[in-house]
Amino acid sequence: MTKTISPQLRQIVADVFGMTALSVTPQLGLGTILEWDSLGHLQLMLAIESEFGTQFDPRVIPILTNVQLIADELERRGALLEAA
Amino acid sequence: MGTATEGDACVESKVERREAPQRDDSAVALLRVIDELSARPARPAEYALAASRLRHLSAEAARELGLRPLRTFIVRSVTVEPFLPQLLVHAAATARAHLSFEVGSYGAYVDDLVNRDGQLARMAPDLVLILFDSDDVAGGVRRACARGCRSEIEQAIDDAAKTIIGWLRALRAQTKARIVFQGFTLPDRTALGDVGDANVPMGEARAVATINERLAAVCREIGDAVFFDQDRVAARYGRAAWRDERMFSSNRLAIAAGAFTPYCVGLARAIRSLYNPPRKVLVTDLDNTLWGGIVGEDGPDGIQSGSSFPGTCYSAFQSALKHLAARGVLLAIASKNNEADVREVFRRRGSDLSLALDDFAAVRIGWNDKAESLRDIARELNVGLDSLVFVDDNAVECASMRAQLPEVHVVHMLPEEPWSYARRIFDLECFDTPGITEEDRNRTQEYRNQALRLASEMNARSKEEFLASLGIVCQIIDAREAPLSRSAQLLAKTNQFNLTTRRHSERDIIRFAEAPNGQALAIRARDRFGDAGVVGLALCRQEGEACVIDSFLLSCRVIGRGVESVLLAKIAENARAGGAKQLVGEYIPTSKNAPCAKFYESHGFGSVNNSPGTHPGSCYQLDLTASRTPRADWIRLE
Numbered sequence: 001m002t003k004t005i006s007p008q009l010r011q012i013v014a015d016v017f018g019m020t021a022l023s024v025t026p027q028l029g030l031g032t033i034l035e036w037d038s039l040g041h042l043q044l045m046l047a048i049e050s051e052f053g054t055q056f057d058p059r060v061i062p063i064l065t066n067v068q069l070i071a072d073e074l075e076r077r078g079a080l081l082e083a084a
Numbered sequence: 085m086g087t088a089t090e091g092d093a094c095v096e097s098k099v100e101r102r103e104a105p106q107r108d109d110s111a112v113a114l115l116r117v118i119d120e121l122s123a124r125p126a127r128p129a130e131y132a133l134a135a136s137r138l139r140h141l142s143a144e145a146a147r148e149l150g151l152r153p154l155r156t157f158i159v160r161s162v163t164v165e166p167f168l169p170q171l172l173v174h175a176a177a178t179a180r181a182h183l184s185f186e187v188g189s190y191g192a193y194v195d196d197l198v199n200r201d202g203q204l205a206r207m208a209p210d211l212v213l214i215l216f217d218s219d220d221v222a223g224g225v226r227r228a229c230a231r232g233c234r235s236e237i238e239q240a241i242d243d244a245a246k247t248i249i250g251w252l253r254a255l256r257a258q259t260k261a262r263i264v265f266q267g268f269t270l271p272d273r274t275a276l277g278d279v280g281d282a283n284v285p286m287g288e289a290r291a292v293a294t295i296n297e298r299l300a301a302v303c304r305e306i307g308d309a310v311f312f313d314q315d316r317v318a319a320r321y322g323r324a325a326w327r328d329e330r331m332f333s334s335n336r337l338a339i340a341a342g343a344f345t346p347y348c349v350g351l352a353r354a355i356r357s358l359y360n361p362p363r364k365v366l367v368t369d370l371d372n373t374l375w376g377g378i379v380g381e382d383g384p385d386g387i388q389s390g391s392s393f394p395g396t397c398y399s400a401f402q403s404a405l406k407h408l409a410a411r412g413v414l415l416a417i418a419s420k421n422n423e424a425d426v427r428e429v430f431r432r433r434g435s436d437l438s439l440a441l442d443d444f445a446a447v448r449i450g451w452n453d454k455a456e457s458l459r460d461i462a463r464e465l466n467v468g469l470d471s472l473v474f475v476d477d478n479a480v481e482c483a484s485m486r487a488q489l490p491e492v493h494v495v496h497m498l499p500e501e502p503w504s505y506a507r508r509i510f511d512l513e514c515f516d517t518p519g520i521t522e523e524d525r526n527r528t529q530e531y532r533n534q535a536l537r538l539a540s541e542m543n544a545r546s547k548e549e550f551l552a553s554l555g556i557v558c559q560i561i562d563a564r565e566a567p568l569s570r571s572a573q574l575l576a577k578t579n580q581f582n583l584t585t586r587r588h589s590e591r592d593i594i595r596f597a598e599a600p601n602g603q604a605l606a607i608r609a610r611d612r613f614g615d616a617g618v619v620g621l622a623l624c625r626q627e628g629e630a631c632v633i634d635s636f637l638l639s640c641r642v643i644g645r646g647v648e649s650v651l652l653a654k655i656a657e658n659a660r661a662g663g664a665k666q667l668v669g670e671y672i673p674t675s676k677n678a679p680c681a682k683f684y685e686s687h688g689f690g691s692v693n694n695s696p697g698t699h700p701g702s703c704y705q706l707d708l709t710a711s712r713t714p715r716a717d718w719i720r721l722e
């Protein structure tokens with residue numbers, strides 16, 4: 001498991017929720033901010049799929065509830081991740 | 085976007101939100117960003133950012149940018165939220181509309197449509213988008229298709245269509261909002277397979293197409309509604325990739341993320357057709373555009389057009405122009421050539437050309453700068469520069485035109501690919517219109533008639549003699565019978581002889597007609613040169629003892645012949661019959677309607693002093709008990 005979140009992932013989360021990249025921490029997740037509700041979650045997943053050229057299993061999507069878990073899943077799928 | 089709240093233990097307090105830009109010039113920059121974004125493949129995050137900035141735009145700022153604010157209610161049976169950012173951006177870019185959304189609940193679509201006290205009714209939106217999945221509202225059809233009994237399938241189609249039509253009529257009865265109804269996509273894979281489904285009398289694909297047809301028809305019936313042909317856009321993209329089954333089954337998202345852009349552009353285009361009138365004139369170059377080669381060098385026999393390649397490409401292009409003319413677009417020529425050479429081509433190669441010189445409403449052949457020719461053409465045809473489309477194979481001419489006349493839509497044809505010409509014409513969206521009227525079909529002929537009238541006018545000894553010689557006959561009919569679509573078209577498109585320039589909808593026309601002592605009149609005019617069809621409109625309402633003329637307009641082709649006097653006289657007659665004592669008219673000046681500034685004064689009305697802050701324009705009043713409006717004796721009223 002990586003401790004550092006890739007800048008690319010951080011930027012997508014930041015852009016989708018209208019935040020600065022610096023505010024995106026590994027613990028940021030579903031329910032921790034107003035914008036990250038269930039619809040925001042779907043929006044984020046779609047943006048990540050598009051950006052990383054990957055497709056998540058829809059049964060897994062609901063349990064990727066924070067940035068760290070998403071990063072782990074992306075790594076598991078072999079999607080492009082750069083250490084910061 | 086809120087500000088971080090103090091004291092939250094979790095991440096919330098550390099979240100820094102991006103501030104929405106405060107400076108005014110950022111609004112103009114935003115429009116540039118949106119136009120640029122919509123023209124290329126963009127990342128979802130870019131759309132999210134642009135959409136967020138659009139949402140922060142105030143209604144006044146939006147209007148200053150030329151964006152039309154539209155409060156929009158979405159009636160849906162599927163998930164829509166993921167593509168709303170893209171829809172916001174494309175609506176701004178394509179339709180110049182600033183949408184603000186309210187989304188109905190998943191299961192509440194029937195209530196939204198029919199309940200006069202439901203969520204939609206309470207919002208009182210300007211625009212309603214209806215986005216259904218076929219299985220939700222026409223599921224019985226697919227089940228019947230699986231059983232394969234034709235009469236059962238037709239019954240299921242009929243039941244589904246009738247139900248939805250009932251909802252649409254109920255919606256129209258409870259709101260005057262404009263409506264976009266999304267059609268269903270045809271199935272990409274069917275139970276019977278490609279071969280079976282096409283060869284049984286009523287396969288699944290044909291069944292869905294049949295329902296679509298019936299729903300498109302009811303959009304025409306209810307007025308101010310457009311059928312969004314989702315299937316056409318999906319087929320162009322590839323029906324298989326249009327839906328992501330993974331996302332549909334888990335999240336009821338009916339459009340694949342990769343298809344958001346063509347989908348939203350298609351929706352935006354449908355929205356635009358409800359508000360923006362089509363461009364009116366296509367001006368084409370000749371050499372290497374209308375035909376192959378250069379007549380000045382190759383001679384009339386050397387230019388390419390006709391049944392052998394590459395002449396076939398140019399013939400296809402000419403046919404495409406002919407199609408446009410048939411549905412109401414005027415054709416014009418702007419060419420740097422000797423006029424004699426050009427006439428020779430049309431004379432000698434007539435059998436190889438799909439168009440005759442006579443098919444063009446305006447012709448400018450000479451050695452002037454083309455921008456000057458286009459200004460001339462706009463003046464002659466009485467249209468604005470923003471009604472013109474310019475087609476030329478020469479990159480320099482196109483660049484020059486874009487620089488000098490930015491309102492003109494410029495289409496640069498690639499002369500190395502003449503086979504692309506015809507298709508590029510049909511790609512154009514600037515002629516989009518939801519319907520075609522009789523006046524559209526006859527427009528080119530009417531311009532020919534006008535040319536004959538002008539020639540006759542030059543020969544007449546006086547204006548009176550000319551007018552009398554025309555033998556004008558007018559007919560005044562209910563604006564709802566014009567038909568209604570023609571009346572609405574006049575309201576949307578008429579600029580010069582339009583006293584108040586109120587862009588009323590079909591629904592508004594009906595309200596004027598149905599109100600007690602209200603009037604909604606259309607006037608037809610014909611003369612010995614031709615029938616111009618419905619050329620004028622008036623909408624009036626009763627206010628106490630006065631009959632107030634809300635809207636009075638005349639098509640520019642009949643200005644100056646007295647038709648307006650006939651219409652005004654009829655309004656006065658009806659008003660008197662309804663018991664009105666005064667006739668009140670307004671003139672609201674715009675940049676285009678100076679031609680009618682003196683209309684009421686010249687018809688015997690007196691000017692009325694307005695109390696400040698009531699009307700933006702001038703008010704005029706006629707005492708119906710004391711005066712009659714001037715007649716136009718040379719016009720016979722049927």
